Amino acid sequence: MNDDGSMARRPDLEVFAKKHGIRIGTIADLIHYRLSTEHTIVRIGERELPTVHGTFRLFSYEDRIEGGVHMAMVMGDIRRDAATLVRVHVVDPLRDLVGAEYNGPANWTLWAALQRVAQEGHGVVVVLANHESSQALLERIPQLTQPPRQYTRSQSRIYSEVGTGAQILQDLGVGKLRHLGPPLKYAGLTGYDLEVIESIPFPG
Known part of the structure; x- marks a missing residue:
């Protein structure tokens, strides 16, 4: 806290640290440390996967x-110094299997993301398992016959998904992202050595 009671920002903390001879760490520093000591996902398989969009390499985690289990579908060669088209997609049974629509801005479906990657011939689609409870899913089913409504997830769940997706992208050798989706606002991505250079909204 600053003397006036306001929250101290990084420049304030750097001045304080220099004055008192102490070191400070950033969120990115913390992530770098945790990645060097622990991983929450581990690669367990790799194989070719023919699809209607072409042949991908399927990685399982x-x-x-x-x-x-999470999956990543890769097309083309991935290089850390080259921009890679990326979609990190959380499985939604209602949307992905029966085409349910939710209120709010349109976003990339799994099918559309795979199609876009196939069109460019290069990219990664990460498919994260949905840990939604059976009860929560059942409560959402009646929405299919009701006016569209916003489907939201908790902030803690979103951060967990971002972290898991980032670990998978790092394992695949991705460095620079052309992100299929709205702009990402997670400063901690730099801790995974990931840089978002472009965000591509759904063309709908």
Whole structure:
């Protein structure tokens, strides 16, 4: 806290640290440290996967914290110094299987993301397991016959998904992202050595 009771920002903390001879760390520093000492996902498989959009390489990952399996579908060669088209997609049974629509801005579906990557011939679609409870899913089913409404997830869940997706992208060798979706506002991405150079909204 500053003397006036306001929250101290990084420039304030740097002045304080220099004055008192102490070191400070950023969120990115913390992530770098945690990545060097622990991983919450581990790669468990890799194989070719023919699809209607072309042949992808399918990577499978086990989630050591939540359980379940995440997947990444890769087309083309991935280089850390080259921009890679990326979509990190959380499985939504209602949207992905039956085409349910939610109120709010349109976003990339799994099918549309795979199609876009196939058109460019290069990119990654990360498919994260949905840890939504059976009860929560059942409560959303009646919405299919009701006026559209906003589907939201908790902030803690979003941060967990971002972290998991970032670990997978780092494992695949992604460095620079052309992100299929709205602008990402997570400063901690730099801790995974990931840089978003472009955000591509859904053309709908």
